[in-house]
Amino acid sequence: xxxxxxxxxxxxxxxxxxxxxxxxxxxxxxxxxxxxxxxxxxxxxxxxxxxxxxxxxxxxxxxxxxxxxxxxxxxxxxxxxxxxxxxxxxxxxxxxxxxxxxxxxxxxxxxxxxxxxxxxxxxxxxxxxxxxxxxxxxxxxxxxxxxxxxxxxxxxxxxxxxxxxxxxxxxxxxxxxxxxxxxxxxxxxxxxxxxxxxxxxxxxxxxxxxxxxxxxxxxxxxxxxxxxxxxxxxxxxxxxxxxxxxxxxxxxxxxxxxxxxxxxxxxxxxxxxxxxxxxxxxxxxxxxxxxxxxxxxxxxxxxxxxxxxxxxxxxxxxxxxxxxxxxxxxxxxxxxx
Numbered sequence: 363x364x365x366x367x368x369x370x371x372x373x374x375x376x377x378x379x380x381x382x383x384x385x386x387x388x389x390x391x392x393x394x395x396x397x398x399x400x401x402x403x404x405x406x407x408x409x410x411x412x413x414x415x416x417x418x419x420x421x422x423x424x425x426x427x428x429x430x431x432x433x434x435x436x437x438x439x440x441x442x443x444x445x446x447x448x449x450x451x452x453x454x455x456x457x458x459x460x461x462x463x464x465x466x467x468x469x470x471x472x473x474x475x476x477x478x479x480x481x482x483x484x485x486x487x488x489x490x491x492x493x494x495x496x497x498x499x500x501x502x503x504x505x506x507x508x509x510x511x512x513x514x515x516x517x518x519x520x521x522x523x524x525x526x527x528x529x530x531x532x533x534x535x536x537x538x539x540x541x542x543x544x545x546x547x548x549x550x551x552x553x554x555x556x557x558x559x560x561x562x563x564x565x566x567x568x569x570x571x572x573x574x575x576x577x578x579x580x581x582x583x584x585x586x587x588x589x590x591x592x593x594x595x596x597x598x599x600x601x602x603x604x605x606x607x608x609x610x611x612x613x614x615x616x617x618x619x620x621x622x623x624x625x626x627x628x629x630x631x632x633x634x635x636x637x638x639x640x641x642x643x644x645x646x647x648x649x650x651x652x653x654x655x656x657x658x659x660x661x662x663x664x665x666x667x668x669x670x671x672x673x674x675x676x677x678x679x680x681x682x683x684x685x686x687x688x689x690x691x692x693x694x695x696x697x698x699x
Contacts (some may be wrong), residue, residue, distance in 0.1 A: 366501070369458075378413070382531070384417075478520075585612070597687045625655040627650065629652045662679065667680045
């Protein structure tokens with residue numbers, strides 16, 4: 363018997379939940395409400411009671427909590443086994459994961475084991491009644507993502523699978539912390555070890571935090587392949603410095619070596635929502651737009667008046683960036699005098 367439960371796997375590290383998990387709880391709350399269902403957070407780790415409690419500030423009705431010292435760090439075998447057992451027992455309607463290194467490792471293993479439908483890197487999720495091949499399906503999850511190299515937006519359904527799964531990248535869904543947390547209801551599930559859990563163990567762990575935080579930047583100046591060279595791309599750094607913003611780039615600019623991969627914005631990069639986004643020499647392919655179209659104000663500079671970026675820009679400038687950006691810089695500097 364399939365129920366209307368929406369589950370969100372809460373990724374955590376050292377007792378801190380990942381932003382993408384909290385974003386998915388906010389989206390999961392809307393999905394659960396659309397189904398008249400229940401939103402559950404799934405927290406696995408060691409000494410993570412506070413993480414479990416935190417999920418009720420983002421809409422969780424209930425939390426399934428599994429704690430044990432052996433679960434302190436994410437490991438594929440025990441985590442996937444625990445989720446497989448829970449899903450086969452409860453048959454939730456929807457299970458959501460962040461499209462992180464952890465989520466991309468865990469979600470397909472769970473989907474395969476439980477024979478669930480899974481769509482990766484979704485940019486939107488909706489609930490709708492669907493008629494497919496003459497059969498009507500109620501309250502299906504519409505899994506929406508770019509396809510065929512980003513040339514179309516595909517809506518994917520898995521009507522024959524009782525459990526529907528999706529992964530979503532960080533920043534795609536908006537995070538909403540409630541003014542008042544929902545009533546805390548935590549169900550602790552005992553961890554029962556399996557002989558397979560320790561087939562892979564940690565010997566050493568090395569982790570380096572990223573020094574770039576595009577998500578938090580109020581102003582982003584992004585450059586594309588249209589700038590033509592790494593030398594021209596230096597204008598992006600100069601303008602960002604003058605405005606007090608961060609530098610970003612399109613996939614093409616990253617591939618060309620103009621800017622480091624950690625600064626890539628788009629479907630395969632970071633999703634951002636700054637107050638101001640200046641797109642320079644970026645054509646505006648759907649993959650890039652997916653990562654920045656929710657910006658409060660967008661200024662586009664491009665030599666091609668037909669560039670798709672102008673379709674979403676609030677202000678558009680048709681011109682050569684090597685001529686336009688120096689004018690921007692000098693004008694802003696003169697205003698500061």
